[in-house]
Amino acid sequence: MKPNLRSGYITFYKKDNKKIKISYISILFLIIAMLMLIPILENTISSFIDYSNINTTIQGSDIEINIQSSGVKAEFVENEEEKDEEENNVVDDGQKYVALTFDDGPGRYTKELVDLLVKNNVKASFFMIGENIQNYKNSVKYAYDNGMEICNHTQSHKNLKNLSKEDVKNEINSVDDILQKIIGQKSKYYRSPGGNQNECVLSAIDKPCILWNVDTRDWESRDTEKIIKKTLNDVDDGDIILMHEIYKTTIDAVQPIIDELKKRGYNIVTVTELYNKKGIPLENGKVYYGL
Numbered sequence: 001m002k003p004n005l006r007s008g009y010i011t012f013y014k015k016d017n018k019k020i021k022i023s024y025i026s027i028l029f030l031i032i033a034m035l036m037l038i039p040i041l042e043n044t045i046s047s048f049i050d051y052s053n054i055n056t057t058i059q060g061s062d063i064e065i066n067i068q069s070s071g072v073k074a075e076f077v078e079n080e081e082e083k084d085e086e087e088n089n090v091v092d093d094g095q096k097y098v099a100l101t102f103d104d105g106p107g108r109y110t111k112e113l114v115d116l117l118v119k120n121n122v123k124a125s126f127f128m129i130g131e132n133i134q135n136y137k138n139s140v141k142y143a144y145d146n147g148m149e150i151c152n153h154t155q156s157h158k159n160l161k162n163l164s165k166e167d168v169k170n171e172i173n174s175v176d177d178i179l180q181k182i183i184g185q186k187s188k189y190y191r192s193p194g195g196n197q198n199e200c201v202l203s204a205i206d207k208p209c210i211l212w213n214v215d216t217r218d219w220e221s222r223d224t225e226k227i228i229k230k231t232l233n234d235v236d237d238g239d240i241i242l243m244h245e246i247y248k249t250t251i252d253a254v255q256p257i258i259d260e261l262k263k264r265g266y267n268i269v270t271v272t273e274l275y276n277k278k279g280i281p282l283e284n285g286k287v288y289y290g291l
């Protein structure tokens with residue numbers, strides 16, 4: 001190949017020594033034509049391949065690469081499982097949990113009951129009445145210091161549905177004020193006496209209302225055997241068991257109930273732990289009956 005600059009030709013020699021002349025101008029046209037063809041070819045290939053759904057995740061990393069017709073995009077994505085864990089904070093561990101709750105104290109059996117629970121390595125929630133707290137301040141402190149959860153069961157155990165909004169607030173706040181003095185903190189939850197509440201009551205109190213779904217009827221039967229039987233018949237995973245700590249017959253039922261619950265594989269916990277373990281947040285103004 002020999003370019004002939006003066007004549008404007010590139011000269012090729014074939015095997016038989018014959019010349020082929022190609023002008024500069026025609027080479028220029030050829031290059032321009034090829035450049036124009038490139039985008040047309042690209043579009044033709046794109047129409048045969050759908051790139052839009054091609055994406056790949058690099059194993060063990062949080063980077064996702066998407067190949068699209070507009071180009072290749074790499075972005076940081078959060079693993080779905082990790083996101084769920086973060087939102088709930090706790091993942092259901094497949095274990096069974098049940099909350100023991102004791103109402104209407106404190107009273108003459110409170111310390112004995114706390115000792116019994118501690119001996120069994122069990123924590124429970126106590127819904128206490130303000131008027132009784134005045135008479136058993138040491139028992140409240142004793143229960144709290146031993147890891148029990150102290151909750152609000154109103155100042156005077158009245159039916160809250162019959163009270164004005166202001167009186168409902170007073171029933172709760174009086175208990176919180178005295179708890180603040182004895183244990184240095186207010187209650188997180190309340191339980192309306194008799195489970196009586198309505199929209200007015202719920203809107204008056206800035207706490208979750210904790211009721212129950214296993215009623216031992218201990219106040220009615222006052223019979224240890226019946227209390228044990230009723231509890232163990234009705235109990236299921238995620239339940240809240242209602243008992244009253246002011247009856248000797250109830251206190252006597254606690255050890256056999258704990259023994260059997262443990263035998264059946266239940267973890268016996270406070271209300272807070274129960275909902276924590278199940279990953280359910282408790283909201284103010286709502287009623288909870290167990291799971």
Ligand SMILES: [Zn+2]
Nearest residue numbers: 103104193194
């Ligand atoms: Zn009560």
